[in-house]
Amino acid sequence: MNCTIITIGDEILIGQTIDTNSAWMAKELNAAGINVFEILSVSDNAQHISDALNRAFTNSDIILTTGGLGPTKDDITKNTLATYFGAELKFYEDIWKDIEAYMAKRGVGILESHKTMAMLPANCEVIKNERGTAAAMWFNENGKILVAMPGVPHEMKDFMSRVVLQRLQKQFTLPGIVHKTIMCAGAGETILADIIKDIENSLPPHIKLAYLPSYGIVKLRLTAKGNNKAQLTAQVEELSEKMVALLTPKFVFGYDDEELPQALGNLLLQQNASMATAESCTGGLIAHQITSFAGSSRYFKGGVVSYSNELKQALLGVKPETLAQYGAVSEQTVCEMAVGAIEKLQADFAVAVSGIAGPDGGTPEKPVGTVWIAVANKSRVVARKFQFARSRDINIELSANIALNELRKFIIGIM
Amino acid sequence: MNCTIITIGDEILIGQTIDTNSAWMAKELNAAGINVFEILSVSDNAQHISDALNRAFTNSDIILTTGGLGPTKDDITKNTLATYFGAELKFYEDIWKDIEAYMAKRGVGILESHKTMAMLPANCEVIKNERGTAAAMWFNENGKILVAMPGVPHEMKDFMSRVVLQRLQKQFTLPGIVHKTIMCAGAGETILADIIKDIENSLPPHIKLAYLPSYGIVKLRLTAKGNNKAQLTAQVEELSEKMVALLTPKFVFGYDDEELPQALGNLLLQQNASMATAESCTGGLIAHQITSFAGSSRYFKGGVVSYSNELKQALLGVKPETLAQYGAVSEQTVCEMAVGAIEKLQADFAVAVSGIAGPDGGTPEKPVGTVWIAVANKSRVVARKFQFARSRDINIELSANIALNELRKFIIGIM
Numbered sequence: 102m103n104c105t106i107i108t109i110g111d112e113i114l115i116g117q118t119i120d121t122n123s124a125w126m127a128k129e130l131n132a133a134g135i136n137v138f139e140i141l142s143v144s145d146n147a148q149h150i151s152d153a154l155n156r157a158f159t160n161s162d163i164i165l166t167t168g169g170l171g172p173t174k175d176d177i178t179k180n181t182l183a184t185y186f187g188a189e190l191k192f193y194e195d196i197w198k199d200i201e202a203y204m205a206k207r208g209v210g211i212l213e214s215h216k217t218m219a220m221l222p223a224n225c226e227v228i229k230n231e232r233g234t235a236a237a238m239w240f241n242e243n244g245k246i247l248v249a250m251p252g253v254p255h256e257m258k259d260f261m262s263r264v265v266l267q268r269l270q271k272q273f274t275l276p277g278i279v280h281k282t283i284m285c286a287g288a289g290e291t292i293l294a295d296i297i298k299d300i301e302n303s304l305p306p307h308i309k310l311a312y313l314p315s316y317g318i319v320k321l322r323l324t325a326k327g328n329n330k331a332q333l334t335a336q337v338e339e340l341s342e343k344m345v346a347l348l349t350p351k352f353v354f355g356y357d358d359e360e361l362p363q364a365l366g367n368l369l370l371q372q373n374a375s376m377a378t379a380e381s382c383t384g385g386l387i388a389h390q391i392t393s394f395a396g397s398s399r400y401f402k403g404g405v406v407s408y409s410n411e412l413k414q415a416l417l418g419v420k421p422e423t424l425a426q427y428g429a430v431s432e433q434t435v436c437e438m439a440v441g442a443i444e445k446l447q448a449d450f451a452v453a454v455s456g457i458a459g460p461d462g463g464t465p466e467k468p469v470g471t472v473w474i475a476v477a478n479k480s481r482v483v484a485r486k487f488q489f490a491r492s493r494d495i496n497i498e499l500s501a502n503i504a505l506n507e508l509r510k511f512i513i514g515i516m
Numbered sequence: 517m518n519c520t521i522i523t524i525g526d527e528i529l530i531g532q533t534i535d536t537n538s539a540w541m542a543k544e545l546n547a548a549g550i551n552v553f554e555i556l557s558v559s560d561n562a563q564h565i566s567d568a569l570n571r572a573f574t575n576s577d578i579i580l581t582t583g584g585l586g587p588t589k590d591d592i593t594k595n596t597l598a599t600y601f602g603a604e605l606k607f608y609e610d611i612w613k614d615i616e617a618y619m620a621k622r623g624v625g626i627l628e629s630h631k632t633m634a635m636l637p638a639n640c641e642v643i644k645n646e647r648g649t650a651a652a653m654w655f656n657e658n659g660k661i662l663v664a665m666p667g668v669p670h671e672m673k674d675f676m677s678r679v680v681l682q683r684l685q686k687q688f689t690l691p692g693i694v695h696k697t698i699m700c701a702g703a704g705e706t707i708l709a710d711i712i713k714d715i716e717n718s719l720p721p722h723i724k725l726a727y728l729p730s731y732g733i734v735k736l737r738l739t740a741k742g743n744n745k746a747q748l749t750a751q752v753e754e755l756s757e758k759m760v761a762l763l764t765p766k767f768v769f770g771y772d773d774e775e776l777p778q779a780l781g782n783l784l785l786q787q788n789a790s791m792a793t794a795e796s797c798t799g800g801l802i803a804h805q806i807t808s809f810a811g812s813s814r815y816f817k818g819g820v821v822s823y824s825n826e827l828k829q830a831l832l833g834v835k836p837e838t839l840a841q842y843g844a845v846s847e848q849t850v851c852e853m854a855v856g857a858i859e860k861l862q863a864d865f866a867v868a869v870s871g872i873a874g875p876d877g878g879t880p881e882k883p884v885g886t887v888w889i890a891v892a893n894k895s896r897v898v899a900r901k902f903q904f905a906r907s908r909d910i911n912i913e914l915s916a917n918i919a920l921n922e923l924r925k926f927i928i929g930i931m
Binding site: 113114115116117118119120121123124125126127128129130131136137138139140141142143144149153156280282289290291292294295301309310311312313314320322324378380382383384385386387388389391392393395396397398401402403404405406407408409411412415416445446447458459460461488489490491492493494495497 | 526527528529530531532533534535536538539540541542543544545546552553554555556557558559560564568571586587588589590618621622623624625627629630647668670726728793795797798799800801802803804806807808810811812813816817818819820821822823824826827830831860861862873874875876908909912
């Protein structure tokens with residue numbers, strides 16, 4: 102069962118708005134067993150919208166559109182749909198009453214021009230908007246479905262959750278789709294692919310494997326399609342277990358939507374332990390990533406961003422002679438930072454980073470991208486050197502992600 | 517001059533990845549005078565990609581694709597393009613040498629399978645990737661252009677900025693477009709619009725004003741289109757000066773791509789002064805934003821992320837009785853944090869934040885979204901309370917941006 106998503110609005114095509122609606126819809130549709138064939142973003146232009154509809158009706162059984170349903174001149178989706186289906190616009194009395202009630206409740210004055218919001222094609226089923234004034238329209242066209250929804254994200258999400266997904270599941274017999282993502286860190290996709298190449302080469306045709314790399318992280322996503330959802334789940338689970346057995350916890354930190362800071366937090370909670378950060382070149386990004394997750398105060402004591410050498414001494418107790426002899430970007434300094442964080446920030450574990458993010462500050466012995474990462478507990482400290490060769494922002498992001506993974510490995514005893 | 521953007525990758529169609537590339541590309545293309553006709557997101561499927569190419573060649577003179585250029589099996593864009601144009605894949609020796617050098621520099625072992633990265637269509641011009649291993653491909657097809665780039669955002673952005681936009685501007689005669697952006701903070705778009713309404717209402721038809729709001733920041737973008745670029749520039753400059761005279765430094769912190777942390781850094785450099793941060797609910801984001809910019813070590817001493825109350829005392833000298841009497845989220849505590857940061861982090865200026873980011877931790881007196889922000893120098897400290905009502909991540913981002921702006925206003929003496 103194929104679906105085409107059509108996003109209508111000039112704001113997308115001039116880059117003013119990032120289309121987050123389509124990804125949300127695609128995730129929900131996939132989970133319901135509906136394949137998203139294509140996403141099309143088109144302008145507020147009748148010819149262009151009609152042309153996109155022709156394409157979508159050729160490729161798909163289900164068409165979902167968002168956008169262009171407002172009261173202003175540039176919103177032409179309703180008229181275009183009426184023309185497309187050869188229908189008239191008619192005034193829906195009940196929808197107008199709902200709009201009046203909605204505006205009154207919010208204390209908004211009603212203008213005559215608001216009445217256009219209740220003018221909708223005569224050949225569709227109108228679905229009331231419970232979070233705004235633009236109603237959705239449900240068209241049945243020779244066994245195919247078109248649903249037009251407003252582009253405001255929370256209004257669209259309400260229509261999808263409250264009406265659209267349920268009705269589509271009733272109307273069509275949908276195949277099962279099962280996804281499973283293995284979250285990896287510590288190696289690039291080529292190395293990971295080499296480890297699991299025998300499994301990948303013998304995948305059955307209805308199961309696909311995708312590699313989704315970002316900085317220091319690679320997601321391995323298994324997707325199975327078929328009729329028997331329970332069987333697909335079992336097959337995917339078995340494959341996932343085989344892959345994870347080869348990849349080992351050295352590379353695997355979690356599943357599905359679990360992010361690295363969450364995986365680390367869960368480990369700390371299991372051990373009833375706390376952690377702290379001592380950051381130089383990452384400048385607070387590690388602490389920010391950890392505290393992005395609600396509940397992190399249960400294991401995160403805090404952190405120090407010791408950008409200057411004075412603060413490495415004053416806040417973390419790094420010895421002046423260590424800085425003088427080895428420099429700020431060195432094994433010795435980063436180890437003293439980690440040990441200092443354990444003591445001064447009263448934590449069970451600590452991670453420390455010192456490096457040269459660039460673009461300036463490199464030397465022949467320590468070029469831009471040289472980063473030392475240390476992890477420690479109360480009795481032991483280990484440091485490793487990394488060499489990145491990227492732009493400043495990426496060197497920082499790579500360092501932060503790898504630092505989180507180094508601490509994860511240290512906590513589970515493989516470092 | 518029309519352009520179609522084609523995004524290739526199953527991860528978009530299953531909703532795992534939000535397509536941020538297209539909006540960035542659309543913005544840059546528009547600024548260069550190229551109209552984005554359509555954005556198409558298609559799967560990693562040869563038939564589907566070819567079909568999208570057919571549609572794009574019908575509608576547009578310029579086609580830009582991203583994605584599907586990795587070394588793994590699901591990446592089929594290269595082969596599909598070769599087949600589409602009836603060309604062979606050939607081994608590009610120079611690209612292979614670049615890949616080897618890139619991998620060696622990063623200390624990554626080279627596998628035989630990496631060689632597929634240097635296998636590219638014989639009929640294209642290959643453009644070297646300076647930030648990764650997947651080269652871009654430039655095809656000329658009967659006066660139309662197709663450029664295939666990797667989907668990794670920073671690699672795509674590098675190709676666009678370094679090569680693609682410049683070459684398109686050379687190859688095609690594009691209309692003159694002049695942009696000027698006034699960067700504002702401290703008020704929402706409605707308030708700003710009210711201040712400059714007379715100017716906005718009398719804009720000539722070839723000059724448009726757009727409001728681009730994000731968390732705590734509003735960009736006012738003037739766009740002028742015409743043939744005489746020098747004249748457009750003069751008109752836009754004059755309008756910009758008039759708007760800024762009304763908005764004053766209270767709301768205007770910079771122009772064009774200047775970000776708030778940079779504007780703050782420039783002020784500190786002018787005064788030869790340093791700053792420090794003391795963060796609770798923002799968890800390191802302020803320090804991260806400041807240190808995202810090269811050269812920040814000239815004015816940023818460092819920061820403390822005092823997530824726990826113990827660390828507010830141990831690292832910043834907040835008094836236990838202050839915490840006991842007023843709580844961590846209070847004017848008294850946040851002022852002591854700022855003053856403590858001045859002393860302990862040896863800085864001329866400091867900003868401190870303490871709040872409840874949510875989703876938990878609120879009380880009737882201090883609901884989720886309550887945030888105190890203090891700014892201080894060696895002789896004075898001022899604090900203000902803010903009440904946000906958003907999700908955790910947005911409350912954190914709003915707090916960080918507003919904190920940076922509070923410190924900016926304090927430094928220029930308007931707070």
